[in-house]
Amino acid sequence: MRRGIAATALVASLALAATACGGDGDSGDEAGGPVTITWWDTSNATNEAPTYQALVKEFMAANKDVKVNYVNVPFDQAQNKFDTAAGSKGAPDVLRSEVGWTPAFAKKGFFVPLDGTEALAEQDKFQPNLIEQAKYEGKTYGVPFTTDTLAFVYNKELFEKAGVEAPKTWDDLKKAAATIKDKTGVDGYWGSTAGYYAQPFLYGEGTDMVDADAKKVTVKSPEAKKAYGTWLDLFDGKGLHKADVTADAYAHIQDAFVNGKVASIIQGPWEITNFYKGSAFKDKNNLGIATVPAGSAGKAGAPTGGHNLSVYAGSSEEKQQAALKFVKFMTSAKAQETIALKNSTLPTRDDAYTDKVKADPGIAGYQTVLPAAQPRPALPEYSSLWTPMDDELPQIASGKESLDKGLSDAEIAIAKLVPDFSK
Numbered sequence: 477m478r479r480g481i482a483a484t485a486l487v488a489s490l491a492l493a494a495t496a497c498g499g500d501g502d503s504g505d506e507a508g509g510p511v512t513i514t515w516w517d518t519s520n521a522t523n524e525a526p527t528y529q530a531l532v533k534e535f536m537a538a539n540k541d542v543k544v545n546y547v548n549v550p551f552d553q554a555q556n557k558f559d560t561a562a563g564s565k566g567a568p569d570v571l572r573s574e575v576g577w578t579p580a581f582a583k584k585g586f587f588v589p590l591d592g593t594e595a596l597a598e599q600d601k602f603q604p605n606l607i608e609q610a611k612y613e614g615k616t617y618g619v620p621f622t623t624d625t626l627a628f629v630y631n632k633e634l635f636e637k638a639g640v641e642a643p644k645t646w647d648d649l650k651k652a653a654a655t656i657k658d659k660t661g662v663d664g665y666w667g668s669t670a671g672y673y674a675q676p677f678l679y680g681e682g683t684d685m686v687d688a689d690a691k692k693v694t695v696k697s698p699e700a701k702k703a704y705g706t707w708l709d710l711f712d713g714k715g716l717h718k719a720d721v722t723a724d725a726y727a728h729i730q731d732a733f734v735n736g737k738v739a740s741i742i743q744g745p746w747e748i749t750n751f752y753k754g755s756a757f758k759d760k761n762n763l764g765i766a767t768v769p770a771g772s773a774g775k776a777g778a779p780t781g782g783h784n785l786s787v788y789a790g791s792s793e794e795k796q797q798a799a800l801k802f803v804k805f806m807t808s809a810k811a812q813e814t815i816a817l818k819n820s821t822l823p824t825r826d827d828a829y830t831d832k833v834k835a836d837p838g839i840a841g842y843q844t845v846l847p848a849a850q851p852r853p854a855l856p857e858y859s860s861l862w863t864p865m866d867d868e869l870p871q872i873a874s875g876k877e878s879l880d881k882g883l884s885d886a887e888i889a890i891a892k893l894v895p896d897f898s899k
Contacts, residue, residue, distance in 0.1 A: 511798040513569035513791075514545040518554040518783070519819075523749050527818040528806075535805045542798045562586040562790065569791045569799045573618055573784050575609050576852060576859025581786070582612035583856040588787040588796060589615040595787070595803040601825045609851045610784050618784025619807045620824035622815070625849035626676060626778035627842055629733070630740035630764040631756055634660050638739075642766040644776075646680070646706050649740075649769050653715030656739045664715035666729050666738045667707065669873045671865025673742055676778045677703040679850055680771020685861045685890060688853035691897045693890050695865075696883045703771060704872070704879060711873055719873035742768060744781065748820035748838035765841030767848045780849040782824065822846070857893050864889035 517528050525548050532544045547568065549557060555577055561567040562581070573581065581587050590596045596619060599607060606620040628649075630642060635652075638659035643649040653664025667673070678684055683699035686692065694700055711719040717738060720728050730747060732738040734754020751757045770776035785803045787796055805811060812828035815821060820838050823829060834840045852858050864886045872882040891899060 510541050510543040511794050512543045512545060513795050513798050513802060514547060515570040515802070516547050516549045516554065516558065516568040516572065518549055518551045518572045518574070520746070521548045521550075524819045524821070527815055531806060531811055531814065535802060539801065539805075542801060544802060558586075559584075562788065565790050567788045567790060569788050569795050570802060571786050571788065572621060573786045574859065575618075575780070575782050575784060578610055578618045578784050578786060579612040579854055580856040580859065582615070582617040586789055587617040588789045589617060590619060590787065590800075590803075591616050593800050594797075595619050595785075595800045595807070597804065598808075598825075601809065601827055603824060603826065605780065605851050606782070606824050609780060609854075612854060612856070618786040619803050621783045621785045621807055622821045623780065623782035623824045623846070624744045624746060624822055625780055625842070625846060626673065626742050626744050626768060627845045628740060628766045628768045629743050629751070630766070631733070631736060632762050632764045633756075634662055634736070634739040635764065638664075642764060643769045646677075646710065646769045646771060650710065650713060650716065653739075654713065655715070657715030660739070662736070663717045663738045665710065665740045666717035666732060667710045667719070668729060668742065669719050669721055669725065669870040671862035671869060672779065674704065674707050674865065674869060675862075676742065676768040676776070677707040677771060679777045680706070680769070680773060680775055682771075682773040682775055684853075685865070686853070686855070686858075686894060686897060688855045688858075691894075693887055693894065693897050693899050695890055696887045696899075699773075701879065701883065704869075704883065706771065707869075708872060708879060719870070721870040721874045742778075745820065745822050745838065745842040748836070748842075751838065752820075760837050763838060763841065765838070765845065767845045777848040777850045778845075780851045782822075855894070860893055861890055864893075 517525060519525050529546055532546050536544055558567055558571055602620050606623055610616050610618040610620060628642060634656060638656040640652040640655050643652050649665055656664035678700060681699040681703040683694055683697055685695045687694050710716055729741055733741045734751055734756055736756035751763055752760055757763050767776050768778050785806060787799045809825055809827045812823040812825055813830055813833055816823050816833045816839060820836055822839060822842055868882040868886045871877040872879055887899060
């Protein structure tokens with residue numbers, strides 16, 4: 477998932493969506509001509525979209541009976557745009573849906589169940605936990621397209637110069653950061669104040685924002701307080717960069733890391749191509765990738781993220797069949813290998829991790845941390861729970877609110893999102 481990435485491109489010809497969307501009562505296709513479907517791609521317009529556009533052309537060349545109108549929709553706008561469009565029967569026929577959106581849209585009836593369809597004909601090739609994450613109430617509403625998780629990424633040269641190794645625990649990280657500062661003059665670690673990036677701290681204490689099974693809000697539990705306390709401590713100390721609570725914090729942290737101005741951060745594989753563009757990683761092998769440090773409960777891990785391809789339930793039967801064919805092509809082993817090689821993103825199929833793909837040290841590194849990734853609960857509201865944390869954590873990190881006050885406010889906000897949960 478891409479948390480905090482600023483959208484850099486305009487929606488590519490939204491007029492296409494208006495003329496070629498499914499479910500508007502008019503197919504827009506000439507009799508005997510190709511069926512026209514629209515795909516909303518929510519990937520980065522600069523780093524990833526060109527690869528997808530090339531694959532769309534390849535698909536159409538091999539399938540003359542289908543025309544695909546490609547539309548790149550900025551990720552941070554796509555969820556609301558689709559929600560609005562689907563509610564008025566004007567949505568695209570295929571959506572690149574963030575995994576957290578999939579159950580939410582499925583609950584609203586916006587997606588077609590894909591079990592037994594052409595799109596999932598090779599279901600056994602996909603990693604089982606990713607298929608499970610595409611389900612809602614026992615049915616599968618998306619085909620895993622890309623996957624990701626957060627990792628501890630570090631500058632091997634700076635770590636070696638300081639004589640330290642990738643930390644196994646958060647306490648190890650504090651010690652390593654101080655040593656790196658002493659030995660190199662560079663801060664050892666720069667943390668994020670975004671809710672998604674604080675999630676590993678919760679997992680490290682064996683907890684989460686909510687307990688979905690018990691239907692309880694747990695963001696203010698003793699375990700959660702300890703987790704967020706550890707997170708907060710990593711903004712204060714030798715070699716620990718102070719919290720950035722500006723609107724451009726994500727870019728500041730990323731820029732500092734890729735240019736060797738900070739030795740380590742927590743980041744996802746969607747930035748692999750950008751890592752390599754920085755002065756610190758012209759030698760790709762200088763990029764260190766490790767599982768995020770463990771908490772006091774001895775647990776380490778980060779959320780399983782990524783995207784599914786889902787088909788709009790409001791499209792005509794003809795468009796749905798064309799969409800299923802398109803989804804099957806885009807999630808094939810060949811397409812996923814192409815995407816991985818061009819975009820340095822992680823495939824969702826085991827047979828797409830070819831020798832060529834694994835030759836990229838970034839992909840190979842992130843593949844090693846995937847086993848520690850934790851799937852999100854099958855809770856339609858879950859992805860929205862990070863919004864209260866995005867509001868409160870910067871206030872806590874900047875000292876404008878105490879940890880207790882911030883978590884209390886987050887608890888109130890989360891309780892409103894899941895009103896049937898107890899505190």
